[in-house]
Amino acid sequence: MTPQHQDSTRKKSVLQLDNYQPQPIEKKWLTVWQENNIYQTNTETNDKPKYYALSMFPYPSGKLHMGHVRNYTLTDVIARFKRMQGFHVLHPMGWDSFGLPAENAAIQNNIQPAAWTDSNIAHMKKQLAQLGLSVDWDREVTTCKPDYYQWTQWIFIALYKKGLAYKKEAPVNWCKNCETVLANEQVIDGKCWRDDSLVVKKNLSQWFFKITEYAQELLDGLDHLHGWPDRVLLMQKNWINRSIGAELSFPVDGHNARIEVFTTRPDTVFGVTYMVLAPEHPLVKQLVPAENQVEVEQYVQSASLKTEMDRLAADKQKSGVPLGVFAVNPFTHQKIPIWIADYVLVDYGTGAVMAVPAHDERDFVFAKTYDLPVQTVIAPDTENNPDSFRVENQAYTDAGILCHSGQFTGMTSTDAKQAIIAFAVAEGFGHKKIQYRLKDWLISRQRYWGTPIPVVYCEKCGTVPVSESGLPVVLPTDVDFSLKGQSPVSSSKTFLNTACPTCKSPAVRETDTMDTFVDSAWYYLRYIDAQNTQAAFTPEQVARWMPVDQYVGGIEHAILHLLYSRFIMYALSDSLSTEKTKLPKEPFKNLLTQGMVLKDGHKMSKSKGNIVDPTAIFNEFGADTARFFILSDSPPKADFDWKESAVEGCYKFLCKVWRCIGDQLAVLDDPLQSQLATAAFTPEISYSSLTGNTRLLYQTTHQTIAGITTDIAAEYQFNTVISKLRQFITHLSKFNGAAEAEKDPQCQVVLAYAVSSAIKLIAPVTPFIAEALWEKAGGKTSVHLAQWPVADPEALQQDTVNIVVQINGKVRDQFSVESGAEKAALASKAQSCQKIQPYLAGMVVVRTIVVPEKLVNFVVKPE
């Protein structure tokens, strides 16, 4: 017999045990829940506080993976918990269904992207249902359907009208493999975020969203997002990257032109020994003298051919060519050469810098390479004679004392920055400036499967947005998907020609589509009003449900999706809020970024062949086991390791739950049996008269309720929730109801409450088995609509506590004492402990520290 063979027989026998049968249970309740619409979020207003629980919606790639299972289970448990706690819960689901994979599949298999997407959605929807999500499917949204993207287009037009959408020619990121442009956020290490292929710069006319308009607001908003992980806040902060400095203007010698530069170090302006323009800077062509033209053009040409990777690989080395023209430093009136170098980026600041080799590492390297002068103007604070300080082998980049700086000599860097800016303002060649690294969001894509940009080009009127009555601009189907370098939409015979919305004369449509991140930047608003055919949403409903109370998804969207969504919400809030209806600016109040699902310590991947198929797990062990397991071992933020043997352990635990609840139900008398499975079962129990094991069961029940409620509310510590559930079930299964009933008359009712609570407590995590047990216990309505139990504060205290006795902080003995004992009593009892006597011999107690309910510590020293 091979080892594999042994393994499979073993597994089979595990599954045959007992009478917990997940498959029929899960099948049955899926149907019942659906027929009774128990997860439908009605729209009528009620007194309950609202709670919006949202998962990052999936791309319909074909089938569910374990990352989905983890994401959606987390959100679902939160939604179910909040529902039982009495919140009016919105828990929707949908499909982020535009995007390149559908288009690639279309080319490969000669099938319409829409058909490919639809069949994927159908399959994945079935899988999601199996997982037992308490989702209101009436609110499902699919971004590739006209009834959704019509409103994406509407938002585009709204932004356009506010001047937040514009078209311009600019050097943009071009992915050779995807044959389309990419947003700045989609270029990772000089490579395409989707397929890792190299990205090059191209000068193209493209549509942008003016996210930079909101740079400061988006930055400030981060301070109020207390429910977001710090690292996401930090990543967004770094991405926006604000720097404070000055914009200074340098006249060009012999030309009627000025070079504007941005600097964070105006205090070093007396050390400027040359200037640098980015190769793409417009002044380059304008200023270059005839004798330098060939050399300069060659350099510009070679810089443009470099990929982002090449630029990065060059690392510390710098190259450039002199333009052959000079600028004048307005502070020193010195003539300084103007150079062109690709270490200066055209799309940051003004695309030009004043070079201070003495106090900037990059300028220093460049100056050394081309033998340009280095003028020291800042000396360290510690220098006794600042004027004699000289930068030699490396730039001095810290702040310090100014030297060789005219009237500013002797000032500190901080003071000099102010003074120099003030001087520049007075003389009219500069001002204070705040600069952001964040760039405008490039949203056009030269691809087919996306939302058409709703714009037409009219010979008379120019660029005109499609009127609202002209929406949706429907994506044509008569296209050649294999068209390269421009949008396949342009191959459509029916799409291109139209009439201008303004003057009705012939016009042509924009053929680019939108970045799919535009679709996903507002979908959480559409859920709120998913069936609205008159508008994207009604502001009143948005004001009622937004912001999302809990958003759950992967860390990979820390910048992309989460920054774009914030921008769109800020923009919509600004344009749609009225006196009466105020829309929030921040879309997501709390954010939970879950870790990855690994398999035996490795990333799951097709190439490794270690992918665990959720459906196989559902079929073998049931969705409850999958849900229970994926919450059990690691906290949500950490990576989770999927281990086969551990899954089995979870399955066995559910068998134990089934048996335990069944056994205890059998012990209960009839009237109690029929009462315990009602929504708000809270029997009259006289706690003070409880004794023995019955008293202990009551305490344990309430401690478990309190512990689990706290763990979920605080940080979604589901791993400790699971641990507490296990301990409680173990306790409950050891409780001998028949024997205890003879000792304590209240045993039956305490047991009934424990059983009722146990079913409720497992309900969010394992909804199927909970529902089945609830029915078994006589429940007539769903346990998922029952009330979450509330802990009795009196029962949370232990009757007796363990007191540790320490000598100089080391544990030497311990004793048990009734809870609530006085400090003095604890100290004297501790003093008499046998085991500590040897440590007290020949010693004198200099201090006694008593922590009530915890410990007594004697500080001793030799007599």
Add this chain to the structure above:
RNA sequence: GCCGAUGUGGCGGAAUUGGUAGACGCGUCGGUCUCAAAAACCGAUAGUGAAAGCUGUGCCGGUUCGAUUCCGGCCAUCGGCACCA
């Protein structure tokens, strides 16, 4: 290079206004039941030691009666940004 997070048994992890380190689970070992196996149940499981005890939360130091927790310095791993002027 800059910024940040993390570091606890064989493994995942638990414990924080500083108070018994290792909850709960996985794995392993032993036992009960059985003709036998599976399941179930019970017990053991940081290292070292016969035991008392000693050592132990990445490393070094500090504060404290007492430090996984606070402070300083270092190391390692992971993540983000990266010629941002």
